[in-house]
Amino acid sequence: MYLDELHLLNFKNYQEANVRFSPSVNVLVGKNGSGKTNLLDAIYSLSFTKSAFASSDAQCIMIGQPFFMIKGKFNKAGKFYELMSSVQTGTKKTFREEGADYQKLSDHIGKYPVVLIAPDDVELVRESSEARRKFFDSIISQLDKTYLEALMQYNQALKQRNSLLRMFQERGTPDWLALESYDQILIRVGKLIYTRRFSFAEEFLPVFRKYFQYIVGEDEVTDLEYASELKDKSFEEGLIKNRQKDVMLQRTSFGIHRDDYLFTLGNGDLKKLGSQGQQKSFVIALKLAQFEIVQRAKGFKPILLLDDIFDKLDDFRIAKLLELMKSELGQLFITDARPDRTGELLRSIQVPAFVFSVNKGDVTPVNNSVSS
Incomplete structure (x- = not known):
C-alpha cells in the first residue's frame, strides 16, 4: 500500500497544497516550523480519522478559515482508493472513502494503516x-x-x-x-x-x-x-x-x-x-x-512516517535504521531540517528518494533524487 496523491485546503499552515509522492522513499526538507510535520499529520489523519498532535479537529483549521479538507489517493494491491476528511467550524466531521460517507468513523480504523515515529514518542516511557x-x-x-x-x-x-x-x-x-x-x-x-x-x-x-x-x-x-x-x-x-x-x-x-x-x-x-x-x-x-x-x-506494509528521527539518534542507531529502510520497509516519509544529512545517509545505502522542499506551507518537488 502507498499514498499516491495528497491534497490539502486550510489544513494547519497549508492554505492549499497538491502533492504526488513516490511509492518508496519521500524526503520532506525545510526549516523548523515550515510545515513538514503538518504534512505527516495530514497523512496520519487519513489513516486514523484524527490528528496525531492536535487534541481537537478545530485546532487543525487554518487560522482565519472556516474549514479544512484533506484528500488522499491510496494504492492497495494495484487499485486506487480516494479518502476525504473535512471539518467545518460548528459542524460534524465528514469522512469519505470513494465518495461514500462513513456512518461510524471506527469502521475506517485499520484499513489504511500508518506508523508514526516522532520525537515526543519517548514520552511513552x-x-x-x-x-x-x-x-x-x-x-x-x-x-x-x-x-x-x-x-x-x-x-x-x-x-x-x-x-x-x-x-x-x-x-x-x-x-x-x-x-x-x-x-x-x-x-x-x-x-x-x-x-x-x-x-x-x-x-x-x-x-x-x-x-x-x-x-x-x-x-x-x-x-x-x-x-x-x-x-x-x-x-x-x-x-x-x-x-x-x-x-x-x-x-x-x-x-x-x-x-x-x-x-x-x-x-x-x-x-x-x-x-x-x-x-x-x-x-x-x-x-x-x-x-x-x-x-x-x-x-501488506503500513506507511511509515519518520518525523525528525535522525536528529535524535547516534550514528550507530541511524545506520541500523537505514539497513531496515533498504530491506524491510515500504513507503516512507522522512522529515529533516538538514537536507544534506539526509541525502548523505540515503546515498550511503544507495536508496533512491524523492525530495520535497517545504517552505511556510508550500511543497515543491526537487528535481533530482538524493541517491543520484
Missing part, C-alpha cells in the same frame, strides 16, 4: 499509564474490530458511571441499582478487553525484543509486561468492593482503564535506569514491532 494504554489500544484496534467496539462501549459506560457517582455525591444517596446497570457493561466488555490485551502483549514481546536487540547491537535484557488489576481479582469483585470508595472519590477506581504496561531494562524500571539513548531505542523498537505486527495481520 516517561509519561503516565494512559499514554502506554493508548499506544497499545491503537494497535489492537487496527487489527480487531471487536476490540475497538468493546473499548468504545467501555469508555462510554465508564463516563456515564462516573457521572452517576458525582450525582450520588451531590444528592447524598447512592442508587446502587442504577450503578449496577453500568457495572454489567463494564464487566462484560472489560473482560474481553483484558483477555485481548493479555494475549496481544504475549504476541508483541518477542517481536519487540528482536528489534531492540537489532537497534542497540547488544545483548541487553528487556521486558514488557502487561499489568492489570484483573490478574488478581475478578471484575465483579473489584467493582463491588470499591463502591463506597468510588462514591467518595466520585470516579471508578477499579477496572481495565487503570491498566499499565511496564517497561524494564535489566532488572529495573526503564524510566528510572535507562539512558536517553536506551529509552529512544526502546521506543523505536516498539514502533518497528507495531509495523511488523500490523504487516503480518494485513498482508
